[in-house]
Amino acid sequence: MAEDERGDLRWGSIPGLVRAAAEQYAGLEAVVDGRVRIRYEELGERVERAAAACLAAGVEPGDRVAVWAPNSLDWIVSALGAVTAGAVLVPLNTRFKGSEAAYVLRRSGARLLFVTGTFLGTSYVASLRRAAAEGPGTGPLPGLPDLRDVVVFAEDAPETFRTWTEFLADGADVPRAAVRVRADTIRPGDPSDIIFTSGTTGSPKGAVITHAQTLRCYEVWSELAGLREGDRYLIVNPFFHTFGYKAGIIACLMRGAVMVPQPVFGVDTVLANVAAERISVLPGPPTLHQSVLDHPTRDQHDLSALRLVVTGAAVVPLQLVERLRAELKIATVLTAYGLSEAGGIVTMCRRGDPAEVVAATSGRAIPGTEVRVTGPAGEALPPGKPGEVQVRGHNVMRGYYEDPEETARTITPEGWLRTGDIGVLDEDGNLRITDRIKDMFIVGGFNAYPAEIEQLLGLHPDIADVAVVGIPDPRLGEVGKAYAVRRPGSTLTSDDLIAWSRREMANYKVPRAVEFVTELPRNASGKVLKTELRARRASLA
Structure with a gap:
């Protein structure tokens, strides 16, 4: 018998877990988001309404559905609703710029996107529209031809997009039985999510994880950690990260703990x-x-x-x-x-x-x-x-x-x-x-990948060559340092490059120090000798 088809999985799938939690912990508090407080029974109902809206929107089993938003009740409900409708969840990093988000949406072939309105002073909708304004598509974003629907967590949305309230209303006529039938078709071995992570090549790759894997891993996590019914769990770890979504939302559903999402x-x-x-x-x-x-x-x-x-x-x-x-x-x-x-x-x-x-x-x-x-x-x-x-x-x-x-x-x-x-x-x-081995360094809990950062820095018109390594930082643990070669005649300064980086990439990727060099140390095959760069790296003053 295949590992994912074993009959001893308690819930079978994530929708099965949501339904079981709504029944077993019905009267217990489930989510506290600002002034909004809901119990597990209501959480189950909200997830089913979101799933019904996904069905009304034409989401089919296996379709990829993305969420680009900070930790919130809406994130929880939209993500679990999409998965209950048989979709494969694609969480997007809230630190992404529009072009970075567009890459993952394009690479995953996402069919539906839930996106926040304005967060930390940035309009995610405007950022994405700029990044995907041109292309062969006829949907809401021409540069993303597979994306047919964009739902905004806000009171209003641009033309061709919908608000969260409008999206839910459009699913009002889908019967609960239809949602249950769809959820019951999901098998333990079906993909539940694709978590995009960068590697040595510099391009984000999507790790495919199944329902069975998620359930087994976080039943183990909950047991080893000793998570209990009624625990009150402050989820500061971002939901777009496995630690926030699975060790947070999924684990709480398993044990009847209270989720208190904190967006920043x-x-x-x-x-x-x-x-x-x-x-x-x-x-x-x-x-x-x-x-x-x-x-x-x-x-x-x-x-x-x-x-x-x-x-x-x-x-x-x-x-x-x-x-x-x-x-x-x-x-x-x-x-x-x-x-x-x-x-x-x-x-x-x-x-x-x-x-x-x-x-x-x-x-x-x-x-x-x-x-x-x-x-x-x-x-x-x-x-x-x-x-x-x-x-x-x-x-x-x-x-x-x-x-x-x-x-x-x-x-x-x-x-x-x-x-x-x-x-x-x-x-x-x-x-x-x-x-x-992969040269990754960790900035305040976020994985930073030098190859990806180097690719982005290489887009600057005054940069001829660049390498990035992690250096110690007393507050964040590590931050990036760039060793850069200017193009002939360039007067680019460290401050200029750092300021440009802040506009072009997520903040945790931005180098905190830049050292200009005439050339990068390389071996006979042309590979940059990062060991040599690390040997001479220094902490920021």
Whole structure:
């Protein structure tokens, strides 16, 4: 029997999970979004109405539906509604510029897009319209020929787009039975989402994850973390990221926890929410927890309900773990390691692990999976020896969307996913990540990929050659530094290039430092020697 067709999946699919949660936890609070508070029964009803509207809009099983919006109740309802209608969810990074979002929409062939209106002073609708104004399409955005419908989370929308209210109204005549029939056709092995992630080639690739994989991975996550019914979970991690969507929304649905979405990270807002909503669960990158601990007015907020923190995505200082336990009296502090290609989770610490293990490692392989460290020839290495981290099991993606060649390079014939990360296993199987083969660095919890940034910087008319590496930053962990070669006669300055970058790419990708050089160090085959650049890198002053 195929792994995805096993009969012991409790919910069968994400729509099955939503329906079960609406019934089992009907009277419990489900989502708190500003002044709006809804219970699980109402959440289930809203998701079904959104699914009905998707059916009315012509969404068919397997169609890709994208969401480009910050954390909110509307994100939760639209995403789960689309998946309930049989669609494959494509979350878009809210830090994207219009051209970056258009690339993912085009690459995925998205048929329907839910988009926020204005967020952080930027009109996402205007940004996207500029990026996709020209092309062969006859739909709302000519540059995106597959996109037939755009729904805006706002009170008004441009001509050819619809508001969220109008979209829901258009599905009012679709009977509930039709929604249930559609949801019941979804099989555990069907794709549930495509998470786009960049790699060494610089172009984002879509990791295809199934319903069964999502359910198994986050049932495991919920169990290892100790998530409980009635927990109040502040979801600061963005929903477009696996950590926010699956360790957040999906995990809460499984356990009957309360979702409190926060659209933007701001430590003042975090402190206010934790106190006002009696938050008990606060996952996030180490920078979030460090900011909470160091805030000058921390003691003026009642943080006593906090009991569970799960972190990762960067080196976690031992002092941070000890301070969370000692100063905030948080009973459970865990670290984990994952990547989109493995459903977002590969290893995780266990409750009861000593602080030294939590801080120095990312824990052990989750149940039902294997983790190994390999040498240059693909041979398994013993504990204590660094090599490439590989994982095999139910969490490994089905492949990159419509990219068999890249899939074959990433997943071995034996089913091992090559993560591109370098790590070391200890005698107990705990994994410590030591470097990144793919050169990725992490800016405040966001993965930044030098190859992608280099491609964008290369579009500047005064740049002849460029390489990007990560450098230490006391607040964000790491930030980008660009080594650039100017074109002859150019007077481009560092400030000029950084300002240009802020207009052309998501903020976390923007280099914080630029050093102009006459040429980049390269080996005999022409490859940039980034080890040499890292050797001379320096932190920002």
